[in-house]
Amino acid sequence: MVTFYQSTRDKSNKKTASQAILQGLAEDGGLFVPVDFPKVDLDFEKLKNASYQEIAELVLKAFFDDFSADEIKSMVTKAYGEKFDSPEIAPLKRLGNHYILELFHGETIAFKDMALSILPHLMTQAAKKNGVTNEIVILTATSGDTGKAAMAGFADVPQTKIIVFYPKGGVSHIQEQQMLTQKGENVHVVGIDGNFDQAQTAVKEMFNNKVLHDQLLKNNKQFSSANSMNIGRLIPQVAYYIYAYAQLVKTGQITDGEEINFSVPTGNFGNILAAYYAKKLGLPVHQLICASNKNNVLTDFFKTGLYDKNREFYVTSSPSMDILVSSNLERLIFELTDENDKVTSDLLTALSVEGHYQISKEMITKLQGFVADWASEDEISKEIQETFENEKYVLDPHTAVANYVYHQIQPKEKTVVVSTASPYKFPKVVLEGLENDKTELSVNRDDFAAVKSLEKLSGIPLPKTVIGLEEAEVLHHTVIPAAEMQKEVEKYLGLK
Numbered sequence: 001m002v003t004f005y006q007s008t009r010d011k012s013n014k015k016t017a018s019q020a021i022l023q024g025l026a027e028d029g030g031l032f033v034p035v036d037f038p039k040v041d042l043d044f045e046k047l048k049n050a051s052y053q054e055i056a057e058l059v060l061k062a063f064f065d066d067f068s069a070d071e072i073k074s075m076v077t078k079a080y081g082e083k084f085d086s087p088e089i090a091p092l093k094r095l096g097n098h099y100i101l102e103l104f105h106g107e108t109i110a111f112k113d114m115a116l117s118i119l120p121h122l123m124t125q126a127a128k129k130n131g132v133t134n135e136i137v138i139l140t141a142t143s144g145d146t147g148k149a150a151m152a153g154f155a156d157v158p159q160t161k162i163i164v165f166y167p168k169g170g171v172s173h174i175q176e177q178q179m180l181t182q183k184g185e186n187v188h189v190v191g192i193d194g195n196f197d198q199a200q201t202a203v204k205e206m207f208n209n210k211v212l213h214d215q216l217l218k219n220n221k222q223f224s225s226a227n228s229m230n231i232g233r234l235i236p237q238v239a240y241y242i243y244a245y246a247q248l249v250k251t252g253q254i255t256d257g258e259e260i261n262f263s264v265p266t267g268n269f270g271n272i273l274a275a276y277y278a279k280k281l282g283l284p285v286h287q288l289i290c291a292s293n294k295n296n297v298l299t300d301f302f303k304t305g306l307y308d309k310n311r312e313f314y315v316t317s318s319p320s321m322d323i324l325v326s327s328n329l330e331r332l333i334f335e336l337t338d339e340n341d342k343v344t345s346d347l348l349t350a351l352s353v354e355g356h357y358q359i360s361k362e363m364i365t366k367l368q369g370f371v372a373d374w375a376s377e378d379e380i381s382k383e384i385q386e387t388f389e390n391e392k393y394v395l396d397p398h399t400a401v402a403n404y405v406y407h408q409i410q411p412k413e414k415t416v417v418v419s420t421a422s423p424y425k426f427p428k429v430v431l432e433g434l435e436n437d438k439t440e441l442s443v444n445r446d447d448f449a450a451v452k453s454l455e456k457l458s459g460i461p462l463p464k465t466v467i468g469l470e471e472a473e474v475l476h477h478t479v480i481p482a483a484e485m486q487k488e489v490e491k492y493l494g495l496k
């Protein structure tokens with residue numbers, strides 16, 4: 001049986017997995033979801049001894065079944081190898097009464113590496129499979145982490161170009177320096193005067209722009225997406241939820257079949273949706289905890305059924321979650337409507353026209369598997385400090401959000417807090433938390449000075465990617481107004 005993918009806004013728009021990956025977003029503006037959800041035998045007596053790679057293969061084979069088993073094995077081997085600084089790929093640590101799933105052992109020390117280290121392989125293999133000879137142009141808006149991870153994955157991959165837009169002033173110094181020093185003949189990084197939502201909206205518009213689409217084809221090019229809107233980015237993320245469960249069974253922390261919770265620091269709703277997909281595959285999950293920062297649009301949504309982006313936008317210490325339009329929620333909405341493409345499309349259109357939508361009572365009753373809450377800037381800082389004091393463990397601000405919300409909710413089931421970044425990616429904020437110090441000296445301290453102090457204080461070895469980063473040559477200098485993003489794309493690609 002081949003798994004087909006349909007658009008959330010037009011169910012008659014169906015693709016194979018490889019076509020959906022290649023395309024990224026559906027032409028009607030919807031997101032691709034499986035028509036029939038695949039079935040997998042999750043036998044943890046066996047899986048507890050499986051490697052991360054073996055579990056990734058199991059998941060990818062189930063969802064992306066127009067790739068052969070050999071193709072998947074080869075892609076998984078290339079993706080989850082030496083680029084990770086932990087042989088376990090996603091190590092699980094115990095922290096008091098709960099667990100931390102560390103997803104930051106890849107090249108760019110944030111969880112985006114989990115999927116973006118395999119996406120370029122999926123994409124180029126998908127092009128081959130479908131006889132596509134056009135150059136694939138990856139167009140991406142980033143709140144800081146996707147951009148670098150996508151560039152690291154796609155740099156110098158033949159037949160591809162990658163253009164990354166990020167909010168100038170909306171990312172950490174380390175994140176920005178990581179992006180601006182990215183090497184590769186085919187990468188282009190552009191800062192915009194605007195926030196992430198503006199960047200993401202403009203990218204979506206370019207994807208749906210018919211004139212631009214035809215102009216690209218004339219130049220033997222086509223767009224694709226490395227955002228979590230791409231199903232090729234979402235599905236690889238299912239693997240680590242199953243892997244985490246397997247580790248808990250293996251170490252006797254839980255019995256096979258026992259329900260657990262995951263607390264996920266959430267922005268675009270990709271990571272937590274992957275957890276939901278793992279649950280749909282049969283993983284024993286009690287609740288998914290959707291943790292937000294001060295941009296708490298999702299907390300309100302899960303509590304009231306009203307999604308309202310008409311609110312102040314805050315730049316916080318967890319910038320990768322500074323998002324008011326969580327794109328992947330559309331995939332959940334589609335399910336809540338019993339896969340009604342018309343209702344889904346109407347709700348999402350209301351969001352872009354009026355800035356809000358309200359789901360029905362019946363839809364709200366189906367949200368029981370989720371619980372949501374948020375953390376303020378002070379609460380994040382305190383969480384970092386207390387966790388270090390009590391457990392000698394250093395949280396990054398994103399993970400601190402999820403850890404804080406876990407503590408607020410105090411679930412009785414065993415809970416895994418998903419850790420999405422290394423503390424070295426946001427050293428200044430982390431150090432301020434650890435030292436509980438907001439004096440002028442610490443506030444004016446640079447990220448790189450903070451790295452050194454953090455290393456001394458925490459004793460955590462410096463990740464490879466941070467060593468030498470401060471001195472690395474800045475290779476990208478373009479900054480433009482948000483309104484000129486399309487012009488910049490046309491210019492860079494030399495469209496005629």
Ligand SMILES: *Cc1c(COP(=O)(O)O)cnc(C)c1O
Nearest residue numbers: 145267268269270271320420421
């Ligand atoms: C992207 C990101 C998030 C948010 O993940 P979503 O899939 O967008 O919800 C959280 N933390 C970090 C560090 C990230 O890079």
